[in-house]
Amino acid sequence: MSAERPDEGLDRFKRHVTQLTEVLALRSIWHAHSAVHILGALSDTLLRMLRLSLVYVLIDPSADLDACDVWREGGEGLGRLREDELRDLLAPWIASDRSPSVGAAHDPLGGGRLAVASLPFGFPTPLGTVFTAASRADYPDELEMLLLQVAVRQASVVLEEQTRLQLQRNALAGIEARVANGIRQLTEANSELQGLQDGLAAELRAMADLHEFSTRVPVTSDVQSVLEQTLLAIMRLQNADFGNAQLHDPERGGLVIVAHCNLPLGFLENFAFVRDDHCASGRAAQARKRILIEDVERDDAFAPHRAIAAATGFRAVQSTPLIGHGGALLGMLSTHFRKPHRPSEFELRLTDLYVRYATQAIERKRAEEERSKLASIVENSADFIGIASLAGQALFLNAAGRKMIGLHDGEPILDDIRSYLTPEDSERLRSHIMPAVERAGFWDGETSLRHIRTGAVIPVLQHVFFIHESQTGRRLALATVCRDITERRRAERAASNAQEELAHASRLLSLGELTTSIAHEINQPLAAIVTNGDACFRWLECDVPDLGEARASLNRIVRDANRASEVIRRVQAFATKGTLIRSSLNVNDVIREVLALTQNELVREEVVLHTELADDLAAVLVDRVELQQVILNLVINSIEAMRPVTERTRVLSITSIQPDAASVEVFVRDNGNGVELQHLPRLFDVFFTTKSGGMGLGLSISRRIIEAHGGRLCAKPNPDCGLTLCFRVPAGGRAT
Numbered sequence: 001m002s003a004e005r006p007d008e009g010l011d012r013f014k015r016h017v018t019q020l021t022e023v024l025a026l027r028s029i030w031h032a033h034s035a036v037h038i039l040g041a042l043s044d045t046l047l048r049m050l051r052l053s054l055v056y057v058l059i060d061p062s063a064d065l066d067a068c069d070v071w072r073e074g075g076e077g078l079g080r081l082r083e084d085e086l087r088d089l090l091a092p093w094i095a096s097d098r099s100p101s102v103g104a105a106h107d108p109l110g111g112g113r114l115a116v117a118s119l120p121f122g123f124p125t126p127l128g129t130v131f132t133a134a135s136r137a138d139y140p141d142e143l144e145m146l147l148l149q150v151a152v153r154q155a156s157v158v159l160e161e162q163t164r165l166q167l168q169r170n171a172l173a174g175i176e177a178r179v180a181n182g183i184r185q186l187t188e189a190n191s192e193l194q195g196l197q198d199g200l201a202a203e204l205r206a207m208a209d210l211h212e213f214s215t216r217v218p219v220t221s222d223v224q225s226v227l228e229q230t231l232l233a234i235m236r237l238q239n240a241d242f243g244n245a246q247l248h249d250p251e252r253g254g255l256v257i258v259a260h261c262n263l264p265l266g267f268l269e270n271f272a273f274v275r276d277d278h279c280a281s282g283r284a285a286q287a288r289k290r291i292l293i294e295d296v297e298r299d300d301a302f303a304p305h306r307a308i309a310a311a312t313g314f315r316a317v318q319s320t321p322l323i324g325h326g327g328a329l330l331g332m333l334s335t336h337f338r339k340p341h342r343p344s345e346f347e348l349r350l351t352d353l354y355v356r357y358a359t360q361a362i363e364r365k366r367a368e369e370e371r372s373k374l375a376s377i378v379e380n381s382a383d384f385i386g387i388a389s390l391a392g393q394a395l396f397l398n399a400a401g402r403k404m405i406g407l408h409d410g411e412p413i414l415d416d417i418r419s420y421l422t423p424e425d426s427e428r429l430r431s432h433i434m435p436a437v438e439r440a441g442f443w444d445g446e447t448s449l450r451h452i453r454t455g456a457v458i459p460v461l462q463h464v465f466f467i468h469e470s471q472t473g474r475r476l477a478l479a480t481v482c483r484d485i486t487e488r489r490r491a492e493r494a495a496s497n498a499q500e501e502l503a504h505a506s507r508l509l510s511l512g513e514l515t516t517s518i519a520h521e522i523n524q525p526l527a528a529i530v531t532n533g534d535a536c537f538r539w540l541e542c543d544v545p546d547l548g549e550a551r552a553s554l555n556r557i558v559r560d561a562n563r564a565s566e567v568i569r570r571v572q573a574f575a576t577k578g579t580l581i582r583s584s585l586n587v588n589d590v591i592r593e594v595l596a597l598t599q600n601e602l603v604r605e606e607v608v609l610h611t612e613l614a615d616d617l618a619a620v621l622v623d624r625v626e627l628q629q630v631i632l633n634l635v636i637n638s639i640e641a642m643r644p645v646t647e648r649t650r651v652l653s654i655t656s657i658q659p660d661a662a663s664v665e666v667f668v669r670d671n672g673n674g675v676e677l678q679h680l681p682r683l684f685d686v687f688f689t690t691k692s693g694g695m696g697l698g699l700s701i702s703r704r705i706i707e708a709h710g711g712r713l714c715a716k717p718n719p720d721c722g723l724t725l726c727f728r729v730p731a732g733g734r735a736t
């Protein structure tokens with residue numbers, strides 16, 4: 001290397017100072033430029049100022065720079081190198097640590113040597129490395145190195161600044177984005193909150209409406225008005241355009257429109273009566289639950305009604321049924337909407353509450369109507385109807401009851417239920433009737449009320465029962481219905497008198513049949529009296545009157561006279577129409593009395609009499625004459641039945657037994673010809689007779705008498721021949 005001349009050195013110094021000044025100015029020029037531009041301008045400036053063969057800026061892979069590697073060449077042909085060849089050339093510097101370094105490399109094209117200087121840039125964040133190469137052996141001298149360092153430093157500062165700014169910008173953008181996102185979220189939340197607030201306000205209003213409705217409807221006067229109010233309330237709640245309310249007609253089995261809103265005549269005619277229909281209300285009635293049709297155009301089943309829906313102007317409909325206690329359909333509430341629509345869950349829930357209130361109100365109204373109907377029936381009934389507490393305190397008495405016992409208008413009813421009855425029945429109520437009602441829940445029977453003013457006895461047929469709560473079955477009160485049977489009693493008495501008359505007539509007839517034998521029975525003692533009287537005279541007319549014989553004759557006369565008088569007394573007693581007197585007596589005595597009356601008849605008819613009368617028979621409480629009549633009827637029937645019998649001895653058997661402690665039985669058996677089987681069931685019918693002179697009364701009167709005594713009378717054919725008539729009467733009382 002040749003030594004530099006002083007002036008040459010000065011020139012070079014001046015040139016470098018100028019270059020240095022230019023390089024220092026670069027920073028302000030680059031300020032607003034991009035990284036690509038800055039690195040390109042740096043490379044161009046270095047190439048020119050330092051007369052370089054190559055500048056290569058390698059960007060650090062970790063650097064956050066919006067730039068790529070820059071490659072400039074100074075005209076010696078190094079630009080022909082491929083990038084990998086270039087990297088091979090610079091490999092020692094690329095691999096070295098991040099510090100400025102200078103060295104020599106082999107020029108792969110020219111074959112000479114290349115002086116290389118590398119300078120890393122970027123602090124504190126490494127941004128890259130600037131590689132420079134010149135074919136001059138003295139490159140870089142001290143000043144060039146300084147220039148190189150200042151230039152790279154200038155670019156590095158601008159790039160670092162830009163990197164920092166970029167980072168700040170990025171951070172700012174991130175913050176801005178987060179703020180914007182936050183604002184957006186806040187706005188959304190705010191509008192959501194507003195919506196919620198509006199919704200809550202609407203719900204609150206709806207609840208207030210419902211509350212107001214629930215206090216107003218129970219006092220509404222009638223069912224029609226309940227339905228109208230409910231319809232309007234539901235329409236307001238659901239914001240519906242049309243609506244109608246229907247009532248269920250149980251007789252016709254369908255729904256009838258009773259209230260409507262905004263619906264035209266065509267609709268009302270079309271749905272005037274709905275049964276088994278596919279419209280919403282028809283379906284809801286069948287399913288017993290709400291039906292929602294969100295769009296009638298899309299609901300296939302609704303197709304038949306689409307035209308009327310279009311004409312009316314609705315697309316959606318809901319029908320909610322009113323189901324009463326026990327599942328009965330009471331009616332339907334329907335709302336309609338111009339557009340396809342489905343009411344919200346909240347609206348549907350509130351609709352159900354409205355419908356429940358309406359249902360309760362309707363049921364209450366109907367129950368009130370039922371009650372007032374029942375009350376008017378009770379008030380207008382001709383029977384005594386009374387209600388009392390379970391403890392027996394009278395609470396209510398209807399008009400007929402008040403009249404029956406003589407209470408004046410406005411006069412308070414008697415407090416104690418027993419005071420309505422005669423003293424005997426009042427006691428019976430305590431001892432017998434109430435225990436029976438407790439046991440069975442009711443009691444039926446005859447009692448007597450007492451007229452509070454006159455004290456008159458009013459015979460009634462009384463029904464006493466408990467009134468129960470329908471749902472729980474709990475006893476609520478005691479009730480009674482009494483029917484005045486004074487008239488019936490009178491009629492019964494008249495009938496019984498007629499029967500007594502008949503029985504009397506029948507007795508006279510029976511006696512008629514016995515006339516011959518009675519006459520015979522009286523004639524006998526009379527004849528004996530006459531005979532004894534004659535004898536007595538003779539004993540007295542003797543020279544020496546035989547007083548002993550005369551006394552004996554007189555004794556016989558008295559005996560026979562008594563006999564005759566006894567017969568007459570008996571006939572008289574039997575024939576007299578006396579009042580019935582029941583007394584406790586022995587059936588065997590009555591049998592014997594009858595046999596005494598019929599004895600001659602039996603002899604005349606050649607009937608052999610067998611009697612088997614049980615000893616120690618319990619007494620029975622009967623009317624003597626009536627029981628005589630029964631036995632006499634049976635005996636006469638047997639005698640008459642045996643009259644045609646000639647081939648065998650006629651036998652009449654009378655047996656009395658006591659089958660058990662509670663009853664006495666008497667059998668009257670003959671061996672006559674009996675009855676034809678088809679007549680057997682009719683024997684006791686009034687006027688049934690097979691005899692030419694018969695009345696057909698004997699057995700029917702006998703049965704009535706026995707039954708009036710609480711017994712039974714029946715007929716049974718004997719196994720061989722003849723008939724047995726048997727009666728049973730309850731034992732009781734003491735024999736007199």
Ligand SMILES: Nc1ncnc2c1ncn2[C@@H]1O[C@H](COP(=O)(O)OP(=O)(O)OP(=O)(O)O)[C@@H](O)[C@H]1O
Nearest residue numbers: 637638641674689690691694695696697698699723
């Ligand atoms: N012991 C008997 N054997 C056969 N038939 C009898 C006997 N007792 C009754 N009957 C039949 O029953 C009928 C009805 O008897 P019931 O005593 O009621 O009437 P009656 O004897 O025909 O007429 P009356 O009114 O005068 O008694 C008789 O006509 C007779 O046919």
Ligand SMILES: [Mg+2]
Nearest residue numbers: 633637698699
């Ligand atoms: Mg008879």
